[in-house]
Amino acid sequence: MERCCDVIGGGAAAGHPVVDWQGTHAALVRYLLARRVTKDLAEDIAQETIARLVVISRSQAIASVFALAFRIANNLLVDQARLHSRSTAGLDEDMVCDAPSLDRVLDSQKAFEVFQRCLNRMPPLRREVLVRRRLQHQSCRSIGEELSLSDKAVEKHISRALDDLRRGMTRAGLDPAGWNQQWY
Amino acid sequence: MVLRQADIEQHAAYWIERMHGPAVDSETAARFDQWIGADPRHIESFSRLSALWNAGALSRALATCCARNDNNPSEAGAVFPRTRKDLRAALTALRRTSAGRPRVLARRVSRAPAATMTAAGIAAVVALIFCFPLLRGALVQEAVYSTRTGQERIVTLPDGSSVHLGGATRLFARITPWSRSVSMKQGMAFFDIAHERLRSFEVHANASQIRVLGTAFDVELLARNAQQVRVYRGLVQVEDGGNSWHLPRGSGLFLSGTLLQRRDGLEGDRPDWLDGWYDAHDTPLSSILERLNRISPQQVVLAQPGLGELRLSGRLRVSDPHELLDIICAAEGLRWQRNGSRIVLSR
Numbered sequence: 001m002e003r004c005c006d007v008i009g010g011g012a013a014a015g016h017p018v019v020d021w022q023g024t025h026a027a028l029v030r031y032l033l034a035r036r037v038t039k040d041l042a043e044d045i046a047q048e049t050i051a052r053l054v055v056i057s058r059s060q061a062i063a064s065v066f067a068l069a070f071r072i073a074n075n076l077l078v079d080q081a082r083l084h085s086r087s088t089a090g091l092d093e094d095m096v097c098d099a100p101s102l103d104r105v106l107d108s109q110k111a112f113e114v115f116q117r118c119l120n121r122m123p124p125l126r127r128e129v130l131v132r133r134r135l136q137h138q139s140c141r142s143i144g145e146e147l148s149l150s151d152k153a154v155e156k157h158i159s160r161a162l163d164d165l166r167r168g169m170t171r172a173g174l175d176p177a178g179w180n181q182q183w184y
Numbered sequence: 185m186v187l188r189q190a191d192i193e194q195h196a197a198y199w200i201e202r203m204h205g206p207a208v209d210s211e212t213a214a215r216f217d218q219w220i221g222a223d224p225r226h227i228e229s230f231s232r233l234s235a236l237w238n239a240g241a242l243s244r245a246l247a248t249c250c251a252r253n254d255n256n257p258s259e260a261g262a263v264f265p266r267t268r269k270d271l272r273a274a275l276t277a278l279r280r281t282s283a284g285r286p287r288v289l290a291r292r293v294s295r296a297p298a299a300t301m302t303a304a305g306i307a308a309v310v311a312l313i314f315c316f317p318l319l320r321g322a323l324v325q326e327a328v329y330s331t332r333t334g335q336e337r338i339v340t341l342p343d344g345s346s347v348h349l350g351g352a353t354r355l356f357a358r359i360t361p362w363s364r365s366v367s368m369k370q371g372m373a374f375f376d377i378a379h380e381r382l383r384s385f386e387v388h389a390n391a392s393q394i395r396v397l398g399t400a401f402d403v404e405l406l407a408r409n410a411q412q413v414r415v416y417r418g419l420v421q422v423e424d425g426g427n428s429w430h431l432p433r434g435s436g437l438f439l440s441g442t443l444l445q446r447r448d449g450l451e452g453d454r455p456d457w458l459d460g461w462y463d464a465h466d467t468p469l470s471s472i473l474e475r476l477n478r479i480s481p482q483q484v485v486l487a488q489p490g491l492g493e494l495r496l497s498g499r500l501r502v503s504d505p506h507e508l509l510d511i512i513c514a515a516e517g518l519r520w521q522r523n524g525s526r527i528v529l530s531r
Contacts, residue, residue: 027220027227034231064213066220067203070234102232106239113514115245127249133201134237135246140201159197165236166193 025050028069035102045076105174118168129157196229200237244510323361330354334479344378351478372404374455392424402455406474410440416453460503469494480505487530
């Protein structure tokens with residue numbers, strides 16, 4: 001944490017608002033634990049994320065500290081998962097990990113099946129908006145223009161679609177909201 | 185309390201949308217930080233939805249539904265062309281493109297006055313008898329056509345018939361003034377045969393002969409001497425081991441050793457694979473993989489041979505091997521992984 005204290009001073013001196021690194025660290029750990037990674041890993045990734053954030057904050061103003069922190073943490077999680085899958089290649093997955101992280105559950109065949117089912121049931125327009133936004137990375141504005149929808153309507157479609165997917169996961173027992181639930 | 189949680193999830197969904205945009209203005213960013221800082225549950229909810237939004241399985245599911253919709257642009261996004269009805273709709277659109285030429289050829293032949301035909305016929309026969317040794321080379325046209333894995337090829341034979349070769353296919357064609365024949369060595373091919381009243385067209389596949397006058401049909405050679413014939417136009421006669429079957433349009437035959445399966449109710453006027461699909465009807469996984477392996481640059485193998493007996497039904501898109509494997513795995517509780525240059529499918 002000493003390093004963090006340095007940074008708070010640095011940030012203030014550079015004219016940026018003082019960042020509550022400790023609070024950010026706590027938020028990161030919570031963010032990572034919600035993905036059901038182990039406590040150790042959550043701590044490690046949170047620490048590494050803060051270190052990177054600190055470097056960035058020295059050279060530029062960060063619009064949203066949390067947004068950036070979460071994004072960095074996401075990337076580190078992906079890297080970590082890759083490393084993990086390499087080091088355990090050839091071993092039976094179930095033997096290595098008895099409580100898979102949320103990211104692994106959401107990348108499974110079962111999840112794929114659930115997503116497909118949800119997409120099938122979704123109103124066609126909502127599905128179309130989701131495909132363009134998530135798969136083709138189209139901006140809300142261009143989606144709106146092409147489908148004759150307002151920006152607000154596009155946003156609404158996406159958050160509804162996300163809600164549909166989340167509910168689908170809940171119904172299938174792959175519930176992201178079920179943090180108290182026992183897996184397997 | 186339950187309602188409260190639902191509210192949080194909804195807000196989180198809103199923020200996922202906003203924060204995954206390309207540019208976030210400072211006002212929105214500040215509001216996001218404020219929302220995150222307001223309640224620890226906001227962090228958790230945002231975290232889980234973020235995982236959902238970024239899930240690889242979601243990309244794959246979206247890619248699947250997207251591709252299917254593309255296949256049926258008239259109903260953009262409205263219906264997934266999975267059912268027979270949709271298959272028919274997709275094929276109707278293609279109907280115009282095929283089967284024009286053979287009919288034109290047939291008409292041209294029948295329009296010639298009968299007397300001229302006869303005279304020409306006699307002259308030809310006489311000429312043949314005298315000049316046979318000389319002409320043989322000029323009259324007999326032989327060629328080998330083949331494709332590599334993942335490659336397709338359409339060839340027009342000297343008689344005007346067209347043959348569409350699927351991946352990893354090899355056949356030998358021999359066209360003479362008195363006969364037309366093709367020997368299939370491996371793979372699959374769709375034949376659109378120019379109609380001729382006198383000169384039949386024969387396909388030799390494994391031990392069986394398929395004899396036609398003017399039709400459209402496809403033949404697929406499978407492992408262990410199994411094969412499948414399906415008819416899209418006209419009438420096909422299949423002979424195998426002293427037995428003979430007449431297959432009218434819309435029917436098919438699956439032969440494997442002593443096992444024989446008739447299929448009826450085929451729709452459309454060309455095979456599923458020309459458009460990158462596989463219509464499985466209680467089809468063994470091993471047959472589907474054989475088809476896939478004609479296309480896929482990475483050969484797909486089974487970790488346990490017994491898995492090949494699993495049966496699948498439905499409309500599968502073979503043109504995207506990874507997607508197909510995802511669907512097979514989802515349906516059968518299997519998983520696939522790359523292993524060097526191969527893909528291994530296991531339980």
